[in-house]
Amino acid sequence: MDLLAGALRDVLQSVQSDGRVPRHIATRLRDVVADQRRQTGEIPSQDIISALPAFETLSEAARQSLYATVLSDDSWSMLFRRATWRQVLTRAVRTIGMKIPRRYRRLRRLTELGEFLFLYWQARLVHMLYRRALAWRGWSSRTPTLAAALTAGLDARVIASSYLRDTPQPPDTAGYWQDSSRHATVCVVVGIDFIVNDDGVWFVESNLNVGLMQERSRLYASDPFVTNLVRFARQKG
Secondary structure (H helix, E strand, O other), X not given: OHHHHHHHHHHHOOOOOOOEOOHHHHHHHHHHHHHHHHHHOOOOHHHHHOOOOOHXXXXXXXXXXXXXXXXXXXXXXXXXXXXXXXXXXXXXXXXXXXXXXXXXXXXXXXHHHHHHHHHHHHHHHHHHHHHHHHHHHHHHOOOOEHHHHHHOOOOHHHHHHHHOOOOOOOHHHOOEEEEHHHOEEEEOOOOEEEEEEOOEEEEEEEOOHXXXXXXXXXXXXXXXXXXXXXXXXXXXX
């Protein structure tokens, strides 16, 4: 594990201004990852991250490349989900399904299955293909990008999102925002349960599943979802 952490440290500290990694350093990481997988199988990301230098000590090119790794992965993950044509098609399929009489249960079930296979898995498939292509570039490119180099045997997004600090949040992923063109406030409704006693306030559970993921909790010292909610409440009363 020390060899792997050392190889990854060299990659992060060798990122060039164009976001690429020198060939010999990327090759060393690939070889160490391959050896580690042959010996132990799974590679625990957290053990590797704990041995890396502080994020703040990396070069500007390395930090921006890590930000880009997460942003690109999220963009491909949501590419079709955010597409207007897909949203229109989803609403149309669901409307058709709701109008089918209950006695035609098989037809309604077929409509629901069609939505799941051709709309939901379509978006998943695009994201999977992006990750496979990125991994292929990581193994084949002489000077891969940092994202591609990390993906060659490692989970680049987990490493990047667990290691980043002060990550910028795109406005379209914020918890609350105002859409002036439509005269509407867009929001995500979140239920959070606490237990309050003399010792303080204790978190019990929440329906914001993404907020419970370790990757998100490691991204921010103060979660922008919460700070944006507080800011909006103060501004709008």
